[in-house]
Amino acid sequence: MLSQQNLEKAQALFTRYPEKKAALLPILWIAQGQEGWISQEMMKYVGDLVGVPYAHVLGVVTFYTMFNDKKLGKHHIEVCTNVACLLRGSDKILSAVEKACGTKLGSTSIDGKFTVSEVECMGACGGAPMLAIGQEYHEHLTSEKTEQLLASLK
Numbered sequence: 001m002l003s004q005q006n007l008e009k010a011q012a013l014f015t016r017y018p019e020k021k022a023a024l025l026p027i028l029w030i031a032q033g034q035e036g037w038i039s040q041e042m043m044k045y046v047g048d049l050v051g052v053p054y055a056h057v058l059g060v061v062t063f064y065t066m067f068n069d070k071k072l073g074k075h076h077i078e079v080c081t082n083v084a085c086l087l088r089g090s091d092k093i094l095s096a097v098e099k100a101c102g103t104k105l106g107s108t109s110i111d112g113k114f115t116v117s118e119v120e121c122m123g124a125c126g127g128a129p130m131l132a133i134g135q136e137y138h139e140h141l142t143s144e145k146t147e148q149l150l151a152s153l154k
């Protein structure tokens with residue numbers, strides 16, 4: 001469930017929309033900010049809060065790659081593999097990430113340090129190929145730069 005502070009933020013959002021269910025996306029964002037991911041229990045809680053069934057919330061969470069329905073590692077590495085990045089070598093970046101993180105795409109390393117995900121265009125095509133670590137973008141990557149970047153993470 002949401003903390004009291006986050007519940008108040010969610011309730012404030014209701015005033016911005018004609019229906020409570022229209023606030024589903026920003027409330028899920030608040031929930032993810034609180035927990036780092038969105039559990040089934042949280043999806044049910046948020047569904048009750050905005051008045052939509054669990055299946056609807058599950059559909060939203062699993063549709064948008066910005067939402068995580070599993071616990072993540074300490075660092076979430078999101079590699080863009082959409083057209084611009086693909087044409088500029090995102091396959092090599094992804095291989096470098098998997099090697100440096102010691103895990104495969106869609107997985108978390110055994111030590112819990114890295115989770116590697118593939119994402120659609122993140123709007124930074126001019127800097128392709130790119131990846132994001134949390135909210136931070138890293139652009140114009142090469143395999144070497146990627147390995148150095150990941151080695152620098154604590």
Ligand code: FES
Pocket residue numbers: 080081082083084085086120121122123124125126128130
């Ligand atoms: S295609 Fe990778 S950021 Fe747009």
